[in-house]
Amino acid sequence: MKYWLALILALQCAFSSFAGEAIPLAEDPVVEQRMIAISEELRCLVCQNESLAGSRADLAMDLRRELRTLVKANKSDAEIMEYMVSRYGDFVRYRPPVKPLTWMLWFGPFLLLIGALFFLVRMVRRQQTGSAAPVLDADQRKKAQSLLKDTELPS
Amino acid sequence: MIPEIGHFSLILALFVALALGTLGVIGGQQGRADWMALARPGAQALWFLASLSFVCLTYAFFTNDFSVSYVAQHSNSKLPDIYRIAGVWGGHEGSLLLWLVMLCSWMMAISLFSRQLPDVMVSRVLAVMSLVAVGFLLFMLITSNPFLRLSEIPPDGRDLNPLLQDPGLVFHPPMLYMGYVGMAVPFAFSIAALLNGRLDAAWARWTRPWATAAWICLTIGIAMGSWWAYYELGWGGWWFWDPVENASFLPWLVGTALMHSLAVTEKRGLFRSWTIMLSIIGFSLSLLGTFLVRSGVLTSVHAFATDPKRGVFILLFLSAVVGGSLTLFAMRSGKVRAGGAFTVVSRETFLLINNVLLTTAAAAVLLGTLYPLIVDALNLGKLSVGPPYFNSVFAPIMLPVLFFMVVGSYARWKNDSVAELSKKLRPVAIVSVLLGCAAPLLAGAWSWLVALSLTLVFWIVLSSLQQIYRQLKDSPNWKAIPISYWGMQVAHIGIAVCVVGITMVKGYETEKDVRMAIGDTVEVAGYTFKLTGISEVPGPNYNADRGIVELIKNGKVLRTLQPEKRTYFSSTMPMTETAIDSNLVRDVYVALGERLTDGTSPAWAMRVYHKPFVTWIWGGCLLMALGGAMAALDRRYRRKAMASKAVSQGVPA
Amino acid sequence: MNRKALIPLGIFAVLVVFLAIGLTRDPHEIPSPFIGKPAPAFTAPQLQTPEQTFSGKDMLGKVWILNTWASWCVACRQEHPILMEFAKTKTIPVIGLDYKDQNTEGLKWLARYGDPYDLSITDQDGRIGIDFGVYGVPESFLIDKMGIIRYKQIGPVTEEALRDKILPMVRELQK
Numbered sequence: 001m002k003y004w005l006a007l008i009l010a011l012q013c014a015f016s017s018f019a020g021e022a023i024p025l026a027e028d029p030v031v032e033q034r035m036i037a038i039s040e041e042l043r044c045l046v047c048q049n050e051s052l053a054g055s056r057a058d059l060a061m062d063l064r065r066e067l068r069t070l071v072k073a074n075k076s077d078a079e080i081m082e083y084m085v086s087r088y089g090d091f092v093r094y095r096p097p098v099k100p101l102t103w104m105l106w107f108g109p110f111l112l113l114i115g116a117l118f119f120l121v122r123m124v125r126r127q128q129t130g131s132a133a134p135v136l137d138a139d140q141r142k143k144a145q146s147l148l149k150d151t152e153l154p155s
Numbered sequence: 156m157i158p159e160i161g162h163f164s165l166i167l168a169l170f171v172a173l174a175l176g177t178l179g180v181i182g183g184q185q186g187r188a189d190w191m192a193l194a195r196p197g198a199q200a201l202w203f204l205a206s207l208s209f210v211c212l213t214y215a216f217f218t219n220d221f222s223v224s225y226v227a228q229h230s231n232s233k234l235p236d237i238y239r240i241a242g243v244w245g246g247h248e249g250s251l252l253l254w255l256v257m258l259c260s261w262m263m264a265i266s267l268f269s270r271q272l273p274d275v276m277v278s279r280v281l282a283v284m285s286l287v288a289v290g291f292l293l294f295m296l297i298t299s300n301p302f303l304r305l306s307e308i309p310p311d312g313r314d315l316n317p318l319l320q321d322p323g324l325v326f327h328p329p330m331l332y333m334g335y336v337g338m339a340v341p342f343a344f345s346i347a348a349l350l351n352g353r354l355d356a357a358w359a360r361w362t363r364p365w366a367t368a369a370w371i372c373l374t375i376g377i378a379m380g381s382w383w384a385y386y387e388l389g390w391g392g393w394w395f396w397d398p399v400e401n402a403s404f405l406p407w408l409v410g411t412a413l414m415h416s417l418a419v420t421e422k423r424g425l426f427r428s429w430t431i432m433l434s435i436i437g438f439s440l441s442l443l444g445t446f447l448v449r450s451g452v453l454t455s456v457h458a459f460a461t462d463p464k465r466g467v468f469i470l471l472f473l474s475a476v477v478g479g480s481l482t483l484f485a486m487r488s489g490k491v492r493a494g495g496a497f498t499v500v501s502r503e504t505f506l507l508i509n510n511v512l513l514t515t516a517a518a519a520v521l522l523g524t525l526y527p528l529i530v531d532a533l534n535l536g537k538l539s540v541g542p543p544y545f546n547s548v549f550a551p552i553m554l555p556v557l558f559f560m561v562v563g564s565y566a567r568w569k570n571d572s573v574a575e576l577s578k579k580l581r582p583v584a585i586v587s588v589l590l591g592c593a594a595p596l597l598a599g600a601w602s603w604l605v606a607l608s609l610t611l612v613f614w615i616v617l618s619s620l621q622q623i624y625r626q627l628k629d630s631p632n633w634k635a636i637p638i639s640y641w642g643m644q645v646a647h648i649g650i651a652v653c654v655v656g657i658t659m660v661k662g663y664e665t666e667k668d669v670r671m672a673i674g675d676t677v678e679v680a681g682y683t684f685k686l687t688g689i690s691e692v693p694g695p696n697y698n699a700d701r702g703i704v705e706l707i708k709n710g711k712v713l714r715t716l717q718p719e720k721r722t723y724f725s726s727t728m729p730m731t732e733t734a735i736d737s738n739l740v741r742d743v744y745v746a747l748g749e750r751l752t753d754g755t756s757p758a759w760a761m762r763v764y765h766k767p768f769v770t771w772i773w774g775g776c777l778l779m780a781l782g783g784a785m786a787a788l789d790r791r792y793r794r795k796a797m798a799s800k801a802v803s804q805g806v807p808a
Numbered sequence: 809m810n811r812k813a814l815i816p817l818g819i820f821a822v823l824v825v826f827l828a829i830g831l832t833r834d835p836h837e838i839p840s841p842f843i844g845k846p847a848p849a850f851t852a853p854q855l856q857t858p859e860q861t862f863s864g865k866d867m868l869g870k871v872w873i874l875n876t877w878a879s880w881c882v883a884c885r886q887e888h889p890i891l892m893e894f895a896k897t898k899t900i901p902v903i904g905l906d907y908k909d910q911n912t913e914g915l916k917w918l919a920r921y922g923d924p925y926d927l928s929i930t931d932q933d934g935r936i937g938i939d940f941g942v943y944g945v946p947e948s949f950l951i952d953k954m955g956i957i958r959y960k961q962i963g964p965v966t967e968e969a970l971r972d973k974i975l976p977m978v979r980e981l982q983k
Contacts, residue, residue, distance in 0.1 A: 087841070104522075109519035126500075
């Protein structure tokens with residue numbers, strides 16, 4: 001009897017000194033992951049230029065709580081985005097939506113790039129036909145050589 | 156008394172700058188040697204007055220003179236000494252004074268290191284910079300005087316924003332401003348050239364080291380800002396596409412294009428209009444940034460206390476400077492057209508392609524930053540443009556730059572052939588693709604974007620090594636190779652290093668957000684973190700909760716990290732002091748969160764990160780800056796103006 | 809003068825115009841997407857008598873203002889005297905929404921500074937606020953007889969806003 005008691009006591013001591021593995025702050029990691037992914041696409045309204053995912057502001061924590069509830073209720077990403085936009089307007093989208101108002105924003109840089117490359121090609125081709133290399137006479141050649149000797153021309 | 160001396164210095168400086176500016180420009184136009192001779196001593200006098208003013212403000216800060224309004228707003232008697240000095244540039248008025256001091260410092264540098272430049276050029280350059288100084292002096296004296304006194308002296312100051320009470324404040328703004336303001340130098344050189352009516356390879360040779368120097372300061376300044384945000388803010392981010400960050404990044408992108416454009420102008424006398432445009436745009440973006448930060452038109456964590464009245468002044472100033480220079484450009488651009496030609500496949504073409512790409516990237520960032528303002532101004536609603544936009548648009552434009560960078564460095568000037576180029580590039584290309592696609596597998600998970608980025612990294616590094624090898628084989632005496640060649644290689648490798656950091660962090664970082672009680676552990680990427688204690692630690696002007704976290708790998712305790720959560724007396728928002736262990740290949744990062752009141756035993760929220768290769772981001776920037784310094788110090792820039800009459804004649808139009 | 813060289817100047821001029829207009833705008837103000845749309849439905853316990861509830865549909869047929877406030881809100885003290893004056897005129901009912909506050913603190917605040925509200929409801933977890941798109945306190949909503957939101961005041965109600973925007977609209981809506 002005493003032997004069993006001793007064993008049980010020993011085991012108890014062993015277990016109580018076992019330090020815990022830290023529990024994730026989120027209750028449900030799957031829900032949390034989805035919530036974070038959606039809130040990274042949303043802006044924190046009270047902070048300056050932060051996403052809803054990272055902000056520590058009170059309103060941000062409340063909104064993340066609401067998003068968590070929506071995710072648990074199996075709402076789709078589009079429905080959750082609609083929930084936020086209907087309350088706060090397009091401003092709350094961190095990634096601006098692609099609609100006629102933002103076509104200039106999304107397509108502008110690429111149109112600019114294509115336009116610039118087009119001009120570049122035209123300019124490079126045009127200056128081919130334009131100037132031929134100037135022909136120097138003996139005097140000018142000598143002058144050029146003496147100047148070149150003095151100047152280094154690295155890459 | 157001292158603040159009044161500071162104020163008076165600024166007024167004197169205004170008159171000196173006005174005199175220098177007008178006499179320098181008119182003197183240059185009329186060829187008056189006596190007026191032009193005022194340039195160098197004038198610049199030195201201006202520097203003296205600006206610095207005196209700055210010293211007076213610093214004195215007011217250091218001695219806790221709360222009768223000065225600016226000091227009362229940004230300082231406190233319990234503020235540690237170092238932050239009483241750095242706090243001078245912690246607010247709007249003081250940072251403007253820093254701007255002015257930096258501008259005058261660049262002018263001072265030009266007055267001292269310009270023996271090889273013709274006097275008329277130095278006079279014009281300093282005159283243009285003086286006129287810019289006039290604008291800033293007027294701005295300060297009329298709307299933002301740092302020396303205003305309070306009629307009622309408060310018992311103590313409001314304290315410096317706790318986020319700013321960090322060594323970062325000591326280094327980041329001065330460095331950044333040096334770069335930002337430094338863009339005024341190539342700008343001034345360009346205006347001088349337009350006024351002169353002559354623009355040639357010699358001009359490019361004089362301008363190039365100054366443009367490079369400004370670019371170096373900007374590179375280091377931005378890198379410091381990124382690093383500071385990373386360790387200070389507590390959630391591991393290092394770039395947020397914040398409007399003010401973009402405002403400093405835009406001149407950097409344009410400055411990079413400018414440096415390379417100057418290379419072509421120097422070597423081949425080409426791209427002159429393009430170079431002038433880039434210098435004007437670069438400095439305009441600096442001024443635009445100043446406007447955006449201080450006028451209140453955009454929301455940003457960096458914005459100073461905003462005031463539309465100040466915004467109006469800066470906008471007028473911006474319009475005058477930029478409008479004036481663009482008008483001058485339009486009037487004189489006919490005279491600066493290029494001579495010479497190059498074929499479709501040549502080094503010039505690739506440099507031009509990359510310049511177009513860099514400028515387009517800058518345009519895209521500018522568009523994204525200003526779009527909300529434009530939409531609002533047109534009464535079309537409120538829109539916000541966040542990092543998802545910038546990341547989607549910026550990367551596709553910049554990746555080709557990395558590709559063409561290498562092609563351009565192999566291509567010959569003026570004329571090369573596709574066949575020959577391909578022959579030179581093929582071995583490096585094949586090895587890069589193989590290594591680039593294999594590397595992600597070693598790191599853990601495969602992804603297209605990581606493979607593409609790493610391929611480009613190997614592309615850059617291997618080609619640099621191959622070129623260096625060939626160069627040394629051809630001319631084994633490495634001392635004879637100009638240092639600017641080594642500078643180019645170092646800088647380009649620096650970009651590759653930076654890309655490695657960005658790619659690996661974005662691709663493979665991990666984090667865990669957990670609840671920890673004393674004795675708990677959490678495991679991330681093979682490292683175990685154990686919270687062994689929390690104590691309350693008082694500071695000079697704050698109280699902190701300090702956690703003791705052991706970093707354990709393979710059962711061995713590597714070191715103890717001490718993250719803190721500080722509550723400053725002057726603010727209600729708690730501040731996180733992160734604890735980071737860095738080594739060459741990764742950072743482990745611990746941030747202490749709030750104390751959790753649920754549950755039986757006391758516990759704290761902790762965020763733990765593993766960030767592979769993150770320090771390579773800033774290491775790469777330092778390499779870039781080093782490469783730039785090597786390029787700028789090349790001996791050819793320090794040679795005296797020889798046969799100056801012949802050279803400065805310029806290429807006939 | 810080279811025509812093409814004027815293009816950069818032209819682009820810059822356009823930019824300056826936008827920046828100038830931008831100076832007159834406030835980037836922090838986010839307009840409400842609810843203007844012209846029905847106010848979200850809500851039912852909440854009353855502050856003074858928590859066993860009793862109050863909902864939005866109780867106000868159908870009347871023009872009224874919903875004003876968010878809290879004991880911890882500093883800016884609310886700025887608009888408070890204006891609301892008190894307005895309440896005395898008995899133009900329209902003003903309902904208070906005590907946002908994210910403790911009941912005891914809210915009652916203490918009203919006792920200390922005065923109570924301009926016909927009644928106040930409590931929103932301790934902030935859910936009603938979120939439904940209305942509230943992102944800062946104080947905010948006020950002008951709601952018409954059919955329950956449609958006609959105007960949102962972001963920040964404290966000022967004399968100008970009351971005189972120039974709210975009162976004229978109230979007169980319109982009451983016809």
